[in-house]
Amino acid sequence: MITSTGNNRIRAVSALVKKAKARREQKLFIAEGPKLFSELPRTHLRETYVSESFLKLRAERADALLKGCSYEIVSDEVMRYLSDTQTPQGILAVAEQFSYTLSDLTAEPAHLLILETLQDPGNLGTLIRAAEGAGATGIVMNTETADIYNPKVIRSAMGSVFRMPFVYVKDLRETLLTLKKSGICLYAAHLKGSAAYDSADYTKSAGFLIGNEAGGLTDETAALADKAVRIPMEGRVESLNAAVAASVLMFEAARQRRSGSGVPLNIVPVSGPCRDNI
Numbered sequence: 001m002i003t004s005t006g007n008n009r010i011r012a013v014s015a016l017v018k019k020a021k022a023r024r025e026q027k028l029f030i031a032e033g034p035k036l037f038s039e040l041p042r043t044h045l046r047e048t049y050v051s052e053s054f055l056k057l058r059a060e061r062a063d064a065l066l067k068g069c070s071y072e073i074v075s076d077e078v079m080r081y082l083s084d085t086q087t088p089q090g091i092l093a094v095a096e097q098f099s100y101t102l103s104d105l106t107a108e109p110a111h112l113l114i115l116e117t118l119q120d121p122g123n124l125g126t127l128i129r130a131a132e133g134a135g136a137t138g139i140v141m142n143t144e145t146a147d148i149y150n151p152k153v154i155r156s157a158m159g160s161v162f163r164m165p166f167v168y169v170k171d172l173r174e175t176l177l178t179l180k181k182s183g184i185c186l187y188a189a190h191l192k193g194s195a196a197y198d199s200a201d202y203t204k205s206a207g208f209l210i211g212n213e214a215g216g217l218t219d220e221t222a223a224l225a226d227k228a229v230r231i232p233m234e235g236r237v238e239s240l241n242a243a244v245a246a247s248v249l250m251f252e253a254a255r256q257r258r259s260g261s262g263v264p265l266n267i268v269p270v271s272g273p274c275r276d277n278i
Contacts, residue, residue: 001052001073005081010074013049013094017084020147027097029149033089037065039159040095047094048072051079054090065091084151097149100165102175105138110184111253112137112207113246116172116221117144120213123243124148125156127210130243132160134250135257139166140175140207176224179207186225188217189245191238193230200229202253203261210246 002010015022017030031040037048048071055062055073079088105112113131118124124146131139145168146153154161169175180186187200188209209225211217222228231240231248240248 001075002049002078003075005078007078009047009072010078010082013047013082013092016094017082017151020150023097023147023149029095029097029154030084030151031093031095031154032083032085032091032151033155034061034065034091036154036159037091037093039162040093041162042069044096044098044162045069045093046096049074049079049082049092049094051076051088051090054079058090062091084155098162098166100138100167102140102167102169102178104165105140105167106179106182106184106205107137108205109203109257110137110179110205110207111135111202111250111257112140112179112184113250114140114172114176114186114207114209115145116142116209116217117212117215118210118242119146120242121146121150121152122156123213123241124150125153125158125161126243127246128153128157128164128166129160130247130250132164134247134254136164136250139164140172140179141166141168142172143168143170172221173224176209176221180224180226185227187249188222188225188228189231189249190217190222190225190228191230193228195227195229197229197231197249198252200227201261202256206253208246208249208253210242213242 016028023029031037048069050071050073052073053076082092113127113136148161148166176186184205184207186207186209209217209221231245
């Protein structure tokens with residue numbers, strides 16, 4: 001059993017918890033807690049650390065979770081040192097990062113979430129979970145977007161990060177042009193959108209552009225959208241949280257795809273490969 005926070009292995013794990021640079025360089029990340037541990041694909045599991053009290057107080061659960069896995073027992077003090085939460089859950093995995101290409105995300109009909117400089121880890125985790133729930137085919141992010149392997153993102157996504165394909169791209173503009181050429185219609189969530197979000201047809205390949213929490217989409221990125229759509233607001237509310245707005249759009253696409261047809265009313269034509277989309 002490891003009882004010292006000065007242990008070299010413990011220091012290395014702690015760096016993965018606290019430092020994005022360490023995660024990038026080693027291509028590893030941390031998944032903490034029984035739920036995340038149970039959903040993590042075993043092909044990506046590299047190391048497992050279990051607290052002494054978890055083994056004693058939750059023996060039956062521990063036996064089921066750890067069946068077939070090698071693990072290191074650590075003192076409760078060491079687990080508290082490693083944990084990113086105030087109340088450690090007793091089990092922590094070191095996992096290999098996932099690897100995808102843009103083509104992995106664009107199965108027909110594509111349903112993409114495209115994020116520009118989203119900064120809040122909680123928002124990103126919420127969006128990953130919502131994207132899976134809405135049947136999105138993948139998430140595209142520029143490199144200024146929050147680290148998807150931040151422990152707060154992993155926790156907020158509640159396992160969806162293990163199943164939702166994603167890529168970071170250095171040149172978002174070039175990526176958007178590539179998507180447009182492949183027939184994916186891009187919709188920018190924008191306060192000045194020319195049409196309500198539910199007046200468009202999302203049954204064909206579509207991508208939703210979501211910007212920074214404070215500043216929204218940059219003008220350059222918004223200009224690349226085939227259409228800017230808005231979510232009508234009642235009362236004195238001007239806009240929604242980025243994660244909520246994106247969820248509204250993605251679930252509208254999911255609703256249309258379940259019914260097999262888009263919304264025929266208030267159609268406004270656009271140019272390009274998705275002319276028939278709205």
